[in-house]
Amino acid sequence: MAKEIEQRFPYPVVVDNDVNAAAVGESWIGAATEQKSFVLMALGTGVGGAVVVDGALIHGHQGGEGDLSHLIIIPGGAACNCGQKGCLEQYASGTALNRHAREIASDWDSRRLVEASMLGDAQARKVIDRFVANLAVGLINVQRMLDPDLIVLGGGLIEARNSGWDALLQAVTVHTNLKLCLQPALLGNRAGIIGAARLAMLADKMQ
Numbered sequence: 395m396a397k398e399i400e401q402r403f404p405y406p407v408v409v410d411n412d413v414n415a416a417a418v419g420e421s422w423i424g425a426a427t428e429q430k431s432f433v434l435m436a437l438g439t440g441v442g443g444a445v446v447v448d449g450a451l452i453h454g455h456q457g458g459e460g461d462l463s464h465l466i467i468i469p470g471g472a473a474c475n476c477g478q479k480g481c482l483e484q485y486a487s488g489t490a491l492n493r494h495a496r497e498i499a500s501d502w503d504s505r506r507l508v509e510a511s512m513l514g515d516a517q518a519r520k521v522i523d524r525f526v527a528n529l530a531v532g533l534i535n536v537q538r539m540l541d542p543d544l545i546v547l548g549g550g551l552i553e554a555r556n557s558g559w560d561a562l563l564q565a566v567t568v569h570t571n572l573k574l575c576l577q578p579a580l581l582g583n584r585a586g587i588i589g590a591a592r593l594a595m596l597a598d599k600m601q
């Protein structure tokens with residue numbers, strides 16, 4: 395696609411996905427300016443991932459490196475649209491949280507679930523605890539596999555995290571002795587566009 399566009403415009407063109415661009419943004423002026431190797435996990439409607447090693451985005455053999463959403467965390471679990479069962483995305487995304495909320499009451503959504511949990515509703519608390527535990531297991535697997543200096547967590551769920559951040563750090567310690575360095579993303583929903591600008595700047599320098 396980049397070559398096609400370059401033939402029509404007198405500028406270098408870079409094409410990448412939104413999470414990779416967000417990782418470049420966080421690396422440039424966000425949460426990961428000090429780290430050469432880090433992972434960005436974006437928790438929104440789905441789960442997105444980007445892997446940066448020694449300052450470079452890793453795109454992988456099938457362009458799937460960093461596609462953390464389809465790590466299997468519950469064998470035989472919920473069916474995923476990738477064809478597997480039990481993928482992280484089915485347990486640690488906004489879509490998953492909405493689904494869990496509807497399992498308690500058909501008119502609940504994730505916001506209502508979180509509110510009920512914070513007000514001490516035992517059933518809601520249990521669902522949130524399970525959500526956080528599943529996310530923690532996903533993060534531990536990422537740390538084990540890639541051993542990054544840092545995992546940056548971004549996306550809509552993190553921006554609305556309220557008291558969930560401390561619960562997540564706590565859940566990680568329940569499941570591992572491994573030291574994880576976790577930081578919330580700093581650039582919010584501007585990370586992608588800032589990173590895209592940075593990618594274009596870097597491409598221009600290479601010309």
Ligand SMILES: [Zn+2]
Binds near residue numbers: 463475476481
């Ligand atoms: Zn999947």
